[in-house]
Amino acid sequence: MTPSSSDLVFLPLGGTGEIGMNMNLYGHDGQWLMVDCGVTFPKPGRVSADGTRHYSGEPETQMPDPAFIEARKDQLAGLIITHAHEDHVGAVPYLWHKLRCPIYCTRFTAEVLKKKLAEHGLLHQVKIIIPETGERLHIGPFDVQWLALTHSIPDPNALMIRTPVGNVFHTGDWKLDPDPVVGHGYKEETYRQLAEEGVLAMVCDSTNATVNGHSFSEGALYDGLRKYIEGAKGRVIVTCFGSNIARLVTLSQIGDDTGRYMGLYGRSMVNMYNCAKRAGVWPYNAGTVETSHLGYLPRHEVLAVATGSQGEPRTALRRLAAGTHPDFDLDPGDRVIFSARAIPGNEEAIEGLIKQLQARGVEVITADDVDIPIHASGHPAQEELETLYKWVQPEIAIPVHGEEEHMRAHAGLAKGCGVPRTMTGRNGDIFMLSPVPGIQRQKVQTGRLGYEKGGLVKVV
Template identity: 75%
Template sequence: MTPDHNDLWFLPLGGTGEIGMNLNLYGHGGQWLMVDCGVTFPRPGRIAADGTIHHRGEPPVQMADPAFITDRRDQLAGLIITHAHEDHVGAVPYLWPLLQCPLYTSRFTAEILRRKLAEFDLLHRVPIIVVETGERRPIGPFDVQWLALTHSIPDPNALMIRTPLGNIFHSGDWKLDDQPLVGHGYSRKTFTDLAEEGVAAMVCDSTNATVAGHSVSEAALHDGLLAAINGAEGRVVVTCFGSNIARLHTLAMIARETGRYMGLLGRSLINMSGAAKAAGLWESADQLISASHLGYLPRHEVLAVATGSQGEPRTALRRLANGSHPDFELESGDTVIFSARAIPGNEEAIDALIGRLRTMGVTVITAEEAALPIHASGHPAREELEAMYQWVRPDVAIPVHGEAEHMEAHACIARACGVPRSLVGRNGDLFMIRPVPGIRRQVVETGRLGWEKQELVPVF
């Protein structure tokens, strides 16, 4: 199955009908362009996009099976990574040896990627081409432009993919944050200009399509986090997603304001902060101390930021709750702040972790319980989706990055905004944008690979 010069296709192998392990293909003129290559972390009992139920004992890291495109590797023009979240970049070290193509991404994402590739002894084999926001590059028969949007990680990019048959706007993960604190912002004019040029299809994030209103800005969290930390008597541990450099900046500012010393607990936090420094995205005033020093400080002077907001095993917060962390032990009167919300499917693990902490006499503050906002989603709620459709005015809406409920809600929003047609499908469906918009269901067999005992194995 090869697209000719009359075809413009979108083919998701992962991330459509589910949240995680994004892997998208665009086809035109005999070639394919891949956008994102991510992983997922299975949760026992959770139903996958194809109806399969995850079970215990599966490989802990899984990704979309790329067999369709690896069988056509000579047709793969390149791979674009839109941002550095695991569900968009995490599968590259596992799958690149099967793909063998150039990789295009932004400066911060490239820093994260280099660290991942070094672990697999691939650092000097993978051709990484760093692009700037606003830049246009030809990749095979596609003319691709990187567009500034905001998300919960520095330097995310949307894409305008231009072809002689029509243009596709690929949003990546995004929100409309007027004060993102770190990295580039966004401009309304960027997207209204796309409408003037003409957009055949908009392939867009559906994660929060069921959420009313507008997402909270990162800048709006300072007061809530300050109040929670200022009111604490003992040590404070804040758990959040390690990729949120803006949240780390806010916490570093609060550490200065409250006379506490801030240290990072967890490999992903340390890697992310290192990448931010290398990419010039870390404020020089935001000084960190070694986590090994935290145990020697008076309790009221400690502010630790820890991995483990989703209750994952072997993370820093779980080790603190079990009394097995090497740097210090939590005591009655300490405070743990969850500056994150539960990813669906993780509620049981998080509740068990919170229960364990409270049994220890630790005060726990969650985003749901806090009087002021202490967490902001990185995805667009309904008002943001409505704004983007009014700006871009595509001929066709293609909801992705969501489960069926999210994508159907997204399609309803698009129709209410005057988009003539919405195409809702799932992994393995072929979305035909040109010559005639439509879907051919389950044209490609999809599945998952897992990383187990240093090799890729089929999961289902």
């Protein structure tokens, strides 16, 4: 299908009806605009006693099959990456040769993307355009503006996609964080002005639509993390998502305030830290030390921040738990703090890792064990969703980035906020926004590709 000048179409190829693997298309006046191009990871099959996951032969890296737009790549005006999480940017190096279009993203995301492209020998083949937050650019028939929101990674942006037949507000991943620690904040007036202009549809994150209240702010975590770091007798190892630069900055400040030296363990975490420095979002007063030095320090002076919060194999925390890390061994009385919550499907792997740590005499503290927050979600809970709907006042709500349960709750909440119409579907559905709103169910074939042995394969 080719959208006409009177058509405005939303077509998700990944990330609607599931969490992860985001790939969205907007169609208007003979062209398509892609928003995000991410990966996912297969749910674990067998989990061994120590929590190690086994994937039953499936490729460990999976992504949406872009066959629909690959067959129409001469109509693809561009690809926008809303932020630098793997489920939004991770598939670009694997799929760019099928798309071959300009890529638009802001500073920090561009640094992460450049690193990925360089690893695949593509850096100098891909045209990357870096807009400023607030800037408007014409991409084919689409007038796109980047709008500041907050999330658990620097420089996330929502998009206002304007066309002569209607405007779409695409949130990406977001929360309303009054103190995001690093990166830009947001302004209420920005979103109230969208309502004054008129928003035909709001395509919005559903991840925490079943969660009451308001998400914690990154700025509210200092006290809890300091309490459990300062109270430890031996080494402290904090595990969190490496992309959460704000969390690393908070931990660096706590290290300074408690007389501990912070080192970063894990390739992905170090890469994100370096990208933050290159993008100018890492504060100059936030320090780290060479990890090779930590093994020589008194235990009460060590603050290690490690990858592995989801129980993943081959991560730094896994190696520490197994006693195979080259820098130091964990001793009884050391403390591991999980400053993260389990992604659904990872519970068994995390539980196995915790048991492995406890068998070494290590004290383990999780976000569920404490009475003061040590972790904050990057996604909006119900109060935040209600607030944004009241600001933006779209004519249509389209829940995405969630499983059926999340999207159904999201749709009900939008109706409760006075949104006249909700449209809930899944990957492969064509959401007709103009001239007449409606959904054509399963009009486009979707699927997954996996990356293994240097190539792409279809995943059944």
